[in-house]
Amino acid sequence: MKSLSVIELSKLYGINRQTIYNHINKGILSKNSDNKIDLSEAIRVFGEPTIKMDVKEPVKVDSPSSAEVLLLRQQIDMLKNQLDDAKDRESFYQNQIETMQRLLEAPKNNMSMFADQKPESNIATDHQLESEPKDDGLTTTEPKENPRIPVPEHIEPELKKRGFLSRFFLPNG
Structure with a gap:
């Protein structure tokens, strides 16, 4: 691709050299290693040049x-x-x-068959259950024996705890 100097680029596009330098300083336009601007870079920034120049390679842009x-x-x-x-x-x-x-919607049609049957008791609407006193666990009404915990008939007395040395030097008992 053809490279152009700043002066050639300003003549080609008919713009001021200071505008080109401002674009280079802002990073909009870049120069290559020999301080010239690639034609494709100029076309990217400024568009197609209005003046046709003699380009050796056909450029499709x-x-x-x-x-x-x-x-x-x-x-x-x-x-x-x-x-x-x-x-x-x-x-x-x-x-x-x-x-x-x-x-x-399908079960609603079958609900008429079940309407004649007596509904099951509902805890929320059953008045008989409310008449029984509720046990809140905070007060004791009468002592009851817990049926789940069996009480053994014969309970052995607990042995006195012994220290480390007494286990070896004192008799059992």
């Missing part, structure tokens, strides 16, 4: 607007695909909701 249009078209296609996927998910979930509603 897309204008910045066509690259933007291509990118926007790709984004539009991606968004259309996402929208189609969302519509498919919505119809699937709507079908699932309708199926669940049909399943919930």
Whole structure:
């Protein structure tokens, strides 16, 4: 690719040299190792030159607007695909909701057969259970023997604890 000096670039694009130096200092435009600016770098920053210059190699350059249009078209296609996927998910979930509603409505028709039967006792509405005193565990009404813990008939007395040396030197007992 052809490299241009700052003076050649200013003549080619018809801009001031100070503008080119400002772009280089800001990092918008870069120079190569021999302090010249590559033509592709100048086209990226300033666009196609209005004055045609003699270029030995044929250069095919897309204008910045066509690259933007291509990118926007790709984004539009991606968004259309996402929208189609969302519509498919919505119809699937709507079908699932309708199926669940049909399943919930089915037992209501059979409830008329069960209406004649007596319902099972409900603890919340049963008044007989409320008449019994409730044991809150804080007060003792009458001592009751715990049926779960068996009391042994014969209990051996507990032996006195002995120290380390007394185990060896004193008799058992």
